[in-house]
Amino acid sequence: MNCRTFGKTGRQVSEIGLGTWQLGTRWGDPFDREEAFRILETAEDAGITFIDTADVYNGGKSEETIGEYISAHPGRFYITTKCGRRLNPHTEEMYTPSAIAGFIEDSLKRMHLERLDMILLHCPPTPVFRRDDIFGELDRQKKLGKIADYGVSIEKAQEGIQAMEYDISAMEVIFNMFRLKPLDEMFPLAAEKQVGIIARVPLASGLLTGKYTRDTTFGPKDHRSYNREGASFDKGETFSGVPYELGLQAVEALKETFGTSDLAPLAIRWILMHPEVSVVIPGASRASQVQDNVRAAELPRLTDGQMQAVQEIYDQYLRATIHPQW
Numbered sequence: 001m002n003c004r005t006f007g008k009t010g011r012q013v014s015e016i017g018l019g020t021w022q023l024g025t026r027w028g029d030p031f032d033r034e035e036a037f038r039i040l041e042t043a044e045d046a047g048i049t050f051i052d053t054a055d056v057y058n059g060g061k062s063e064e065t066i067g068e069y070i071s072a073h074p075g076r077f078y079i080t081t082k083c084g085r086r087l088n089p090h091t092e093e094m095y096t097p098s099a100i101a102g103f104i105e106d107s108l109k110r111m112h113l114e115r116l117d118m119i120l121l122h123c124p125p126t127p128v129f130r131r132d133d134i135f136g137e138l139d140r141q142k143k144l145g146k147i148a149d150y151g152v153s154i155e156k157a158q159e160g161i162q163a164m165e166y167d168i169s170a171m172e173v174i175f176n177m178f179r180l181k182p183l184d185e186m187f188p189l190a191a192e193k194q195v196g197i198i199a200r201v202p203l204a205s206g207l208l209t210g211k212y213t214r215d216t217t218f219g220p221k222d223h224r225s226y227n228r229e230g231a232s233f234d235k236g237e238t239f240s241g242v243p244y245e246l247g248l249q250a251v252e253a254l255k256e257t258f259g260t261s262d263l264a265p266l267a268i269r270w271i272l273m274h275p276e277v278s279v280v281i282p283g284a285s286r287a288s289q290v291q292d293n294v295r296a297a298e299l300p301r302l303t304d305g306q307m308q309a310v311q312e313i314y315d316q317y318l319r320a321t322i323h324p325q326w
């Protein structure tokens, strides 16, 4: 497993990390603690050293399980968590320095840590990216030693550009074969400012694995059922905002280009072709998916022709729908 420098934190992290929104559950299924542990063990065995979590994932179970695991395996993982989404209603007014301080304390407790490696504002409302008091509180928490570094998770490229006015060390962004907008302005600025990029939703919620069809069904509590139109949160988080049927057509074009229907490692390898990315964080509902996804680290570099073909597929099928929205 190759490592990359995580922006201005200077820390070395595995270029493939682990997303844990669905740790121990297939989004909406009951929590399976043993499978959650198997996923973490498999990640560690595969050389993964970076975990992405959030205080809201599975009502706190994601952080708690990670906390339990790292207590038994200290020092193996660099952990990024996120806060803000517990605010109800999730509005700009609810963001206060004391709320942020409280979230940090809660995450420290859930993971049995004295200091968080990295905390990100979890896709707050756009005006929060201009709030001196919120970024000031993050600076204060850093001075207090409660967090080592901080950053933001964003929905729109413009939010990322705004956030880089502050001294953030990392930014989490949707970046995959179906989401090319970050390449336009955001990645060059992040490289200039040494902001580490965490590429999330790398498989477009599984669509880019190539395994879904028109007949695939998702459970009623799975966001791939209920959030396709953004009923609960930004629809960009579900299939990367790509309408399902259109996504299937683009996936068919990718299969033809690469001559295989086993797209998951290629989709991850494509992300790793971009040096601005510090780490890509595929989520896994089963340990076998972790094993499958780390194969990307062994794949050869994609050719210029393959990179060009992905760009053309995006331009043909998705640019008009996706590019203006995020």
Ligand SMILES: NC(=O)c1ccc[n+]([C@@H]2O[C@H](COP(=O)([O-])OP(=O)(O)OC[C@H]3O[C@@H](n4cnc5c(N)ncnc54)[C@H](OP(=O)(O)O)[C@@H]3O)[C@@H](O)[C@H]2O)c1
Pocket (backbone or CB within 6 Å): 018, 019, 020, 021, 022, 026, 052, 053, 082, 122, 123, 153, 154, 172, 200, 201, 202, 203, 204, 205, 206, 207, 209, 211, 237, 264, 281, 282, 283, 284, 285, 286, 288, 289, 290, 292, 293
């Ligand atoms: N706002 C934010 O900051 C935010 C939002 C979204 C995600 N995230 C983070 O980013 C991580 C990754 O995003 P994501 O999990 O939403 O999407 P993703 O990584 O694009 O897709 C994950 C899903 O794809 C399927 N999958 C994964 N590997 C597979 C393989 N090898 N073969 C077949 N299917 C496979 C699984 O679904 P099934 O098994 O159910 O088919 C899995 O749950 C999350 O876990 C979370 O840590 C952050």
